[in-house]
Amino acid sequence: MKRFFLSLCVLALFGGAVFLWITRANTLPADTLEGLSADATRGETVFHASGCASCHTAPGADSSNAPELTGGQKFPSDFGTFVAPNISSDPTHGIGNWTAIDLANAMLRGVSPAGQHYYPAFPYASYIRTQPQDVxxxxxxxxxxxxxxxxxxxxxxxxxxxxxxxxxGWKWLYLNDDWIMPASTEQLERGRYIVEAMGHCGECHTPRNALGAMDQSAWLTGAPDPSGKGTIPNITPAELSWSDTDLTYYFETGFTPDFDSAGGHMAHVVENLARLTPEDREAVTAYLKALP
Amino acid sequence: MKRTFALTTLTAALTLVGATAFADGHIDNAIKARQAQMQLYAFSLGTLGAMAKGDMDYDAAAASAAADNLAAVTMLHPGAFWPQGSDSASNDKSRAKADMWANYPDVQAKGMALGEAAAAMKAAAGTDLAALRGAIGAVGGACGACHKAYREPAN
Structure with a gap:
């Protein structure tokens, strides 16, 4: 009997250790950014391609080249309502005192400078594919x-x-930096980088499983709008028959082929895409057109 | 006494039904009217956009006519198209968020921005293709600004 209890204790300790190991905050190796020098002009492209302003500006804020990243937009989900935080350059209320590795751990590992997990409403499940240089x-x-x-x-x-x-535990199950689609040309690679990594398109356009992870087998095939109203469309060629020109033009102006315009959160996305180069918009089109 | 009461109740009930029927028809019609206004925008933008995209050869006269119509439609008085009770929560034909009625000054400012963008397009469209292309982005931005804030997602 005594032996049984002892085994139980050992088992419980082992189980607890496994739990703690699985749920620990996994940060990047300390030398991840070693030898990289920063270029704010290139960073501006990363900023727009990553859509930071879409979620982190105040609710109802106008589009801007130098937005104030005040936070406060609400994101309802099956798990509760997430509120985007202040990520402005304010050292106290924003992230002005973060180092580059702090930002890299947040974006690529979903871990705060204090070692706490972020909720995956912050799209690090996509950003994990971003190059350290871009961060x-x-x-x-x-x-x-x-x-x-x-x-x-x-x-x-x-x-x-x-x-x-x-x-x-969620990260242990679902977080990985594998590419989702193959890319055989330089243009497709660039399109894939914008769509799967920085642009985090899959976060809205891919359905989620019961634990809120993107179902990669149904990549970009559309999903219910998390607000509970309406649907986010399937953007694979099976459903989206727009021409290359029409898609690229939509990314620049927000006009659909029948001259309706993008609305809701997609209007934010168009504001971002419009600030990229025509080549980048064409790369996104090429990637979408190559989807199965 | 009892009969008078019954009659009064009936009259009141009928009046109420009548008023509701009128209100419903009135609101449905207003929603149709403003959606028709959007169709008119889309139709003119179809011509201008096809030239901007390169799907249609640039034609100064056709571009000017489309831009004139676009600008003319921005000049319609909006009030009657947007009655109270025609938001998406009150009427399933509408995708207009109730926030519109709570943020009237902002809605008005966004409407003015569309008017200005359309006026700039009216001035530019007949000049040449480069001028047309330069003006269409602002029109798209003005459409998107309002749809971003105040339109429900499609089903």
Whole structure:
């Protein structure tokens, strides 16, 4: 009997250790950014391609080349309502005192400078594919944007999702930096980098499973709008029959082939894409057209 | 006494039904009217956009006519098209968020921005293709600004 209890204790300890190991905050190797120098001008492209302003500007803020990343937009989901934080250059309320490796751990590993897991409403499941050089450049560009002293608001997430540690289990199951689609040309590689990494298109256009992870077998085939109203469209060639010209023009102007215009969150995305080069917009078109 | 009461109730009930029927028809018609206005924008933009995209050869006269119509439609008085109760929560034919009625000054500013972009297009469209292309981005931006803030996603 005594032996049984002892085995049980050992098993419990082992189980606890496995849990702690699985749910730990996994950061990047300390030398990840070694030898990289920052270019804020290149960082501006990374900023627009990554759509930072779409979520981190104040609700209803107008489009701008130098936005104030005040936070406050709400993102309802099946797990609760997430509120985008202040990521302006303010050292207290924003992320002005972050180092480049802090930003890299946030974007590529979903871990805060204090070692806490971020919720995957922050699209690090896509950003994980971003090149460290691009994070370093983005870090330099973010420092040029205005500071806002508006405090970040807490998320409204209920039990058990309010236990941040559990996000570690989610990451263990779902977080990986593999590409989703093959890319056989330089243009397709660039398009894939914008769509799968920085642009994080799959976060809205791909359906999610019961635990909120993107179902990669149904990549970009559309999903219910998380607001509960309407649908985010399937953008694979099976459903989207727009010509190359029409797609690229939509990314520049927001006009659909029948001259309706992008609305809702996609209007933010068009504002970002419009600030990229025509070659980048064409690369996104090429990637979408090559989807199965 | 009882009969008078019953009659009054009936009259009141009928009046209410009548008023509701009128209100419903009125709101549905207003929604149709403003959607028709959007169609008119889209039709003129179809000509201008086809030239901008290179799908259609540039034709100064056709571009000017389309831009004139676009600008003319921005001049319609908006009030009657947007009655209270014609938001998406109140009427399933509408995709207009109720926020529109709570943020009237912002809606008005966005409407003015469209008017200005269309006026700039009217001035540019007949000049040459480069001028047309330069003016269409602002029109798209003005459409998108309002749709971004105030339109529900499609089903």
């Amino acid at each position: 370093v450049d983005l870090h330099a560009f973010l420092a040029t944007l205005p500071a806002s002293d508006t405090p970040s608001q807490p998320h409204d997430v209920g039990f058990p999702f309010n236990i941040r540690r559990s996000v570690g």
